[in-house]
Amino acid sequence: MHRQQAEPVQKPEFRFESLDKKRHDRAAFSCGTEALDHYLKQQATQDVEERVAAVIVLTPDGKTIAGYYTLSQYAVDLGGLPLAIAKKLPKYPELPATLLGRLARSIAFRGQGIGELLLMGALKRALNHSKSIASMAVVVDAKDAKGKAFYAGYGFIELPDHARRMFLPMATIAKMF
Numbered sequence: 001m002h003r004q005q006a007e008p009v010q011k012p013e014f015r016f017e018s019l020d021k022k023r024h025d026r027a028a029f030s031c032g033t034e035a036l037d038h039y040l041k042q043q044a045t046q047d048v049e050e051r052v053a054a055v056i057v058l059t060p061d062g063k064t065i066a067g068y069y070t071l072s073q074y075a076v077d078l079g080g081l082p083l084a085i086a087k088k089l090p091k092y093p094e095l096p097a098t099l100l101g102r103l104a105r106s107i108a109f110r111g112q113g114i115g116e117l118l119l120m121g122a123l124k125r126a127l128n129h130s131k132s133i134a135s136m137a138v139v140v141d142a143k144d145a146k147g148k149a150f151y152a153g154y155g156f157i158e159l160p161d162h163a164r165r166m167f168l169p170m171a172t173i174a175k176m177f
Contacts, residue, residue, distance in 0.1 A: 014066060014114075016121050019055035021045045029065045031104040033143070039102060040068055053101060056125065058118055067105040067114045069122045071129075074099035074139050080161050085169065089136065097167065098126040098135045119154060120176075127173045137167045 017024070026041045040055075047053040053070040060066060075094040078086055089095060100122050105114040126138050140156060142148035142164040152158075156166035 014058050014060050014117065016056050016058055016125075017062070019044055019048055019057050019068070023062060024057050024059065024065050025063050026065065029068075030107050031067075032107050033104065035143075036102055036104040040065070040104070044068075044070070056121065058114065058121065065106060066109040066112075067103070067118045069103040069118050070101040071122060071126060072099045072101055073097075073133070073135075076137065076139060076167065080159055081167075082157065082160060085157075095136050096134045097137045097139050098130070100126070100138050100140045103140075115150065119151075123168070123173050124177055127170060127177060130170050135170055137169045138173065139165065139167045141165050 019026075026044070029040050030037055044053070044055045047070070048055050053072045055068060055070050057068045058066045074097045076097045077094055078089065078092060081089070100119075103115070103118050103122065105118060123138060126135060129135065139159075140151055141162075142151055144164075148158075148164055148166065151166050151168075154168070155172055156168045159165045159167060
């Protein structure tokens with residue numbers, strides 16, 4: 001008896017793209033968190049047009065959105081950093097940073113490592129941009145305990161005065177790549 005071999009399943013090749021309201025299907029996106037879904041569907045293109053956030057989508061086909069993140073410029077209060085880190089930095093009242101404002105993965109792509117892919121893409125982009133526009137860290141606001149644990153797993157450090165605000169020094173990010 002001759003057995004037929006199954007065709008190897010082709011994994012989609014994901015790529016990062018700047019959000020394009022004409023090409024990317026924002027209406028079909030759902031991550032299960034209303035605020036993050038609403039942002040992508042209702043606010044993201046306006047933020048891009050007003051240059052208050054860069055919205056980057058991860059797509060397997062140029063249309064479907066597997067996930068997205070946003071990056072913006074930010075300033076960190078030197079006095080709000082852990083003392084061990086602050087004493088190694090210049091004594092400016094505020095230091096430049098990059099805000100990873102939102103990060104969301106589509107429910108349809110759960111269990112495929114998309115969250116990590118999005119985070120690594122955001123960190124790599126922030127690192128590359130820090131070479132031309134100074135940024136000493138990436139800052140995130142974890143939405144809940146699960147988000148806090150996710151970021152902590154990649155080395156993010158909690159800011160003492162903010163329960164869910166965390167940061168990762170650019171020097172640490174540089175070592176990751």
